């Protein structure tokens with residue numbers, strides 16, 4: 597079977613793509629699953645930072661892999677038991693058309709039996725990084741905030757995903773839409789969820805039952821380079837990540 601490839605995505609910045617990717621990967625690794633994370637956001641390289649990997653000009657990145665020369669394995673850095681990362685630096689921000697989908701697919705194929713999941717974290721701007729990542733993924737997880745601006749980001753990303761499904765990757769599925777910093781209590785929060793539900797129906801996907809709450813510990817844990825389920829195990833935020841992990845695993849079989 598091999599690893600499932602999942603991209604965490606939205607065309608809106610700051611919605612929690614990297615936080616969810618990292619915390620989900622951390623928890624799955626703690627449960628004994630083997631995870632390879634790929635940082636496709638060269639500008640910020642937040643996933644690399646969260647993982648406690650020092651960004652340097654000399655490190656090997658996905659760009660070195662996709663331009664040929666080295667394998668994914670050559671660029672892989674260990675984060676903790678069962679958890680690995682292909683880090684990013686500024687070179688990844690300049691990823692362009694010389695980075696080929698076919699090369700990405702064949703490189704992933706080589707490592708697929710060594711992992712249960714490959715998680716890709718992207719920057720918010722639609723561009724070559726999004727195109728490459730979605731083209732090689734089995735699933736996309738769309739992350740959104742319960743606000744009006746996020747709904748707009750959603751229609752953009754759902755349209756882009758549908759284009760990829762019709763062109764480079766017909767097997768791409770949307771695993772679901774995940775609310776981060778969720779807020780069920782306000783009317784606005786509820787209204788946004790209703791609209792998002794209709795959008796999900798239109799894109800033949802669902803809203804995840806699990807929702808990640810607003811929690812200071814979620815920004816603290818990444819600064820300490822530890823997943824929330826280990827940083828603050830009894831917290832509501834940790835519980836929500838565990839719930840999401842279980843729901844994700846049920847949904848991507």
Ligand SMILES: Nc1ncnc2c1ncn2[C@@H]1O[C@H](COP(=O)(O)OP(=O)(O)OP(=O)(O)O)[C@@H](O)[C@H]1O
Pocket residue numbers: 608609610611612613614615616637640642718719720776777808809810811812814815816818
């Ligand atoms: N549920 C949450 N509660 C509190 N803080 C959060 C939560 N989710 C994310 N954050 C914080 O919000 C900021 C943005 O999160 P993150 O970097 O994960 O978003 P992103 O979508 O990857 O952003 P970008 O588009 O810039 O890559 C970070 O400082 C993070 O610690």
Ligand SMILES: [Mg+2]
Pocket residue numbers: 613614615637640642717718719
């Ligand atoms: Mg990010």
